[in-house]
Amino acid sequence: MKNDSVIDDPAPLQTSYRPSSFVDRESEREQINQIQENQLRNLFLHGPRGTGKTHLLLDHIEKLPSSINTCYIPCRRCSTxxxxxxxIYxxxxxxxxxxxxxxAKLQREIQDRTTDVETLIVLDDVDFLLSNDGDSLLYKLSRTNPENLSIVIISSQTTDLSQRLEERTYSSLQPSRIGFEPYSAGETYQVLGKRARDSLKPETLHRNALTYIASTTQNISKGLTWLKTSAKNTEDRITEESVRQTQRQAYQDYVSQQLRYFTQHHRLLHQAIEELEEEHGTPINTGKIYDRYQELCKSESVSNRRLSDFLKDLELLDLVEAKYHYGGRKGKTREIKSSSF
DNA sequence: GGTCCACAGGAAGCCTTGGAGT
DNA sequence: ACTCCAAGGCTTCCTGTGGACC
Incomplete structure (x- = not known):
């Protein structure tokens, strides 16, 4: 790897970095403010990955008075x-x-400690929680100190929460819903351009390079990772050509970042899918994937049943696309295709 | 109409872990 | 130190699926 000579400040290229202003999310910000001002308790934010849901909400939380207790739960790490x-405790x-x-003990403690304190709980990437026993937790939380406790649910997979939750849970939550539309290529260009200006040395990024990234992906996290990988591998100027050359490596960087809190089995599973795609093209059936995983794993492999759940995790992370067949000529299976930039 | 495909995914149970009670 | 209990990770077992083919 070459040195970081085009990077002045690496922070703005980090996906976790929160810029001072947002591009084209004013109406969503306004909606969040209005809902909170009107004392409506619960909120459901949904939209594709990389559309700024988490960032906008964290920004909102930061501006809340310090008297309000806030708990941010990243459900991909806290999925039970x-x-x-x-x-939360x-x-x-x-x-x-x-x-x-x-x-039950933790719940009681939480209830006692939030009786007199306004509390906001944010469940980010809630689909990971819902694939375990999330419904039950949401139901209990919705009945805990309803006067003082608000819940914000964020999802990139679910658009209609009422379809995912039990009726009693949904009716107890009654969340106000805010949808985040995907960024257009033009908006992606603006967002990435601002980050690049804050991070890179002057005149080190060619306009065409940014246009190419923004036209390929509208997921800001992916775009930023790509920009960062290109910057790290460029000595003088990031061009469309250098961006194209780093596309594959940038995607690998993005995958590693997404899977950093998951198990080695998740990584081997993803590797198995990539290898099979390279050898045979897409799509691939789950049976073949499980066989290749066994080969890669050699020892200490998990059962196919368990692996089926891990494959679901890769779907939730948008690292693979799955087409379900519930019978028919292909039998009951999933056809898997890995996503890319 | 019966059989086959190729698993999906629910249910039950085992094992490990760590706190609480005795 | 020992026992009990609950949660989570995991395995095993089992049923269900619907179009194609005979």
Whole structure:
């Protein structure tokens, strides 16, 4: 790898970096403010990955008065009821409860500690929680100190929450819904351009390079990763040609970043899919993928049943696309195709 | 009409972990 | 130190699926 000579400040190219202003998200920001001002408790934000849902909400939280207690739960890391409750408990009390307690005990503690304090709980990437026992947790939270506790649910997979939750849970939550439209290529260009100006040295990025990235992906996280990978591999000027050359490596960087909190089995599973696609093209059936995973894993492999759940995780991360067949000539299977830039 | 395909995904149970009670 | 209990990770078992083919 070459040195970072075109990068002046690496921070603005990080996906976690929050810029001072947002491109074309004023109406969503306004909606969030209005809902909170009108004392409506719960909120459901949905839209594709990389459209700024999390960033906008974290920005909103930062501006809330310090009297309001906020708990941010990244559900891809806290995907079980216990893990999510543990995180909430930690935010509310400042203490780590450890493991081995009953969920009911943690719940009671949380209820006691939030009785007199306005509290906002954010469940980001809620689909990971819902694929476990999330419904039950949401139901319990929705009945915990309803006067003081608000819940914000963020999803990039679910557009209609009422279809994913039990009726009693949805009716208890009654969330106000805000949809985030995907960015256009022009808006993506603006967002990435601003980050590049804040990060790169002057005149080190060619306009065509940015146009190429923005026309290929409208997912801001992917675009930023691509820009960063290109910058790291360029000595003087990022051009369309250099961006094209780093496309593959940038995607690998993006995958590693997305899978960093998951198991080695998730990574091997993804590797198996990529290898099979390269050898045989797309789509690939799950049976072939499981066989290749076994070969890659050699020992200590998990069962196909477990792997089926891990494949679902890759779907939730938008790293693969799956077409479901519930019978028919192909049998009951999923046809898998990996997504890319 | 019966059989086959190629798993999906639910249910039950096992094992490990860690806190609480005795 | 020992036992009990709950949660989560995981495996095993099993049923269901619907169009193609005989």
């Amino acid at each position: 009821q216990y893990q999510a409750l543990k995180q 930690q935010s509310v009390t400042g203490e780590n409860p450890g493991d081995g307690h009953h969920t």
